[in-house]
Amino acid sequence: MLLVKAGGRALLNVSEIARDLAAYSPFVLVHGGGDQVTSYSLKMGVTPRIVISPSGVKSRYTDARELEVYIMVMAGKLNKEIVSKLLDRGVKAAGISGLDGPTLIAERKRKIVVVEKGRRRVVPGGYTGRIVAVDTSLIRALLSGGFSVVLAPVARGTQGEALNVDGDQAAYQLALALKPEKLVILSDVDGVEVDGSPMRGMSWLEAAELAKAVGPGMNRKLLMASKAAEAGVEVVIASGLKESPVTRALGGEGTRVKP
Amino acid sequence: MKAFCPVCGGEVELPEDVMPGELLECQSCGATLEVYEQESAFKLREAEEIGEDWGE
Numbered sequence: 001m002l003l004v005k006a007g008g009r010a011l012l013n014v015s016e017i018a019r020d021l022a023a024y025s026p027f028v029l030v031h032g033g034g035d036q037v038t039s040y041s042l043k044m045g046v047t048p049r050i051v052i053s054p055s056g057v058k059s060r061y062t063d064a065r066e067l068e069v070y071i072m073v074m075a076g077k078l079n080k081e082i083v084s085k086l087l088d089r090g091v092k093a094a095g096i097s098g099l100d101g102p103t104l105i106a107e108r109k110r111k112i113v114v115v116e117k118g119r120r121r122v123v124p125g126g127y128t129g130r131i132v133a134v135d136t137s138l139i140r141a142l143l144s145g146g147f148s149v150v151l152a153p154v155a156r157g158t159q160g161e162a163l164n165v166d167g168d169q170a171a172y173q174l175a176l177a178l179k180p181e182k183l184v185i186l187s188d189v190d191g192v193e194v195d196g197s198p199m200r201g202m203s204w205l206e207a208a209e210l211a212k213a214v215g216p217g218m219n220r221k222l223l224m225a226s227k228a229a230e231a232g233v234e235v236v237i238a239s240g241l242k243e244s245p246v247t248r249a250l251g252g253e254g255t256r257v258k259p
Numbered sequence: 260m261k262a263f264c265p266v267c268g269g270e271v272e273l274p275e276d277v278m279p280g281e282l283l284e285c286q287s288c289g290a291t292l293e294v295y296e297q298e299s300a301f302k303l304r305e306a307e308e309i310g311e312d313w314g315e
Contacts, residue, residue: 034315122280
């Protein structure tokens, strides 16, 4: 079974990703979509508060109103658009969020560190969470029924609240629990680059080291890829914006992190 | 404006526009400290380690 994570920017190519993925069903696809949530927040009159982490990653601050939009877009519109594209390609597909089951259980982050006026500051964590447990029974039931699963990064909090969780983290946690043949992470870049040169392959130990040196965004992807590979799952980080992006990733394009 | 490091007792200079929650480093012992407000005064406590694993 193949596990794929497609980030919000890779989803600009969703029709092609769906066409390509049809050959690998049943599979599990975790999607992102932060940019799409921001766009709908603005349309709905909820001005997103953008905060910057100390390593330079820009994120939306998820307050109670933003969480409502997040769930509407992630577990609703975006998730169902992807499911529709897969159905168009003849894939038996079911869209769920991590809240269903529940599949993803997360602990709400009490505090986060942001950068304001160039200085680090601790602020309340809003409705974001760190995944602490995974229950694969719903996913396994769907897979055994021949359904491919499209999962939105919404988790059930330990206090019963819905939480915004990072899609890469969701994919990594699912990789540990499902032990897929491979985890393919599709983003808007051709893999990991060091000083402008693409890295073709590396061990999980090298990936953990390199995570300290690469830019924000990719550093977290590499760290999670390293942990998944340490647990025995090969990870490929590749562009989702090409023709046949999954087949290309499995065929050697992008960056491989090996167990 | 000054406050005291709860770890080593050293004096820590606060920025003029100090913000509650701001993280500062004690120049004496290197501890990372969080500014908090109590009875209209800014005080310092040792900061807990907070990861960057936010949501989407």
